[in-house]
Amino acid sequence: MIASTSRGADAIARVLQGASIDTVFTLCGGHISPILVAAKRAGLAIVDVRDEATTVFAADAQARLTGRPGVAAVTAGPGVANTITALKNAQMAQSPVVLLGGATATILKGRGSLQDIDQLALVRPHVKWASAVTRVADLGPTLAEALARSCDGVPGPVFVECPLDLLYPEAFVRETHLAGLDQPRSLGERVMRWWVRRHLDRVFAPGGDHITVQPPRHGRSTGVVALARRAATAIGRASRPVVLVGSQAVSAGARVGDLARALDRLAMPVFLSGMARGLLGPAHPLQFRHQRKAALREADLVVLAGTPADFRLDYGRHISRRATLVSVNLSPAELTKNRRPTIGAVAPAAEFLATLADAGLSRRAEWDTWIGRLRERETARDREIDGLADESVPPINPLRLCQGIERAAGANAVFVVDGGDFVATASYILRPRAPLSWLDPGVFGTLGVGAGFVLGVHRARPGAEIWAVYGDGALGFSLSEFDTLARHRVPVIAVVGNDGKWAQIARDQVPLLGDDVATGIGGAAYHRVIEALGGRGFLLDDATRLDATLAAAREAAREGVPVLVNALIGDTEFRKGSISL
């Protein structure tokens, strides 16, 4: 056995520890083994998975819930390449992830060694910042900078390439690179030995031992007070104001409690989207979940808090041209996307809305009529959904299934959703219990986030009851990770809405193009697959057993195993007309 300590790997572990990082998500590879060993020795949890994409999805989810960067380490070449979708997802979701990538030894770069590709070129478009380290002394400081940058301003993923000669013990690296050169027999070999030694001296040059890890920097906003005052005046004149809160408003470093209190004090009707769902608890007199489009069209003042006017708002067309638009966003580009706001602040939503609430708004009497109107519509839509859920849609009506999940989930439930049509249906019915208790992929709409998100949530909130709601297509992406969930004893309660197809795509493709090609899957016995992977499986094919099966699944998960309910669902017209292009 070679010497088991390495200056480079130890520096990485120390910096992670200093930044209060408690987990490294990984899939092993020789290029990164020393990082894993050193991090484990430093007391970090090493959570090993079955696909590198999962490492980044998990780090992303952990970051979203803790506000600190999530960390993943993957091996060189295909390991890094496998993370691209998940990195892009984290970038679009503005989630702070630090990805450590292995790489070939610095001296072998570009010389045809195993898994040596231009990783920075591959990764750069999908991260905020990327750096390739070439000296042991720079590993710690670069990682410290990466951690800070991931949270700075608009949060996002960052990448640090860690070549393997920087990670393995110096004696071993010198021995490997100088093998055969100890007794040079020619001038050429002597020059080679000199050159290799000089290279290694540079790689192992002293330094970098004392690194102070700065707490994450959060963007300093300017002019918030003046802008909030202007917004307060405009709101004071409005008769039908609406606030729409998006995921960014609750992203890393956000003061979520302040945000919820500010919304309470502002007393305007609120719609919560994406990760912001649950911000005001399961039911709040100011919160509305349905008929958002109609509310935005009728509103004479709209506050967009941490959300751009992108496709979800029909590129801004959902908001009346005559309405006053107040927008607050960390990103100047998002602030003005498709619609220039009347009042725009580059700032954290929590800070802006708290300042706005402090500005002492005068609430107008007309607001009561407006809120009453929205509430009436809300109640009517809920009633309509109840009616549709009562219809017989064999084997099981998906709406009724979602109502069952809503009844079964406990007070500390966290929902992870991964899928298309069924999951979109669930979003009408499930009521996240608390702030940061709803995880969806975000604006990239990536299928396959499920198991990684579950892992990340479990690390961030060990005691939480995690419900994973899957489409059967989406489940396939991370099905093998149920092995991971079993090994790490993650007691998720997964429910797959098994309709044997990629329903969301079929919903548009068939009527528009007259062909269902490639939209069928064939409903597999996922409950049996899960048993084979070390979890507990339940088949739910009879609506009368809905509550009993979900209760049994919840009970089974208490034993510390992942559980999956394979729920056979029928077709409904509930989401007819929804276009997923």
Ligand SMILES: Cc1ncc(C[n+]2csc(CCOP(=O)(O)OP(=O)(O)O)c2C)c(N)n1
């Ligand atoms: C990685 C990825 N591949 C493909 C898509 C396109 N897509 C969006 S929804 C969807 C169907 C999802 O099917 P399923 O998970 O079974 O849920 P269902 O719509 O049947 O409820 C597909 C293929 C995507 N969003 N992400």
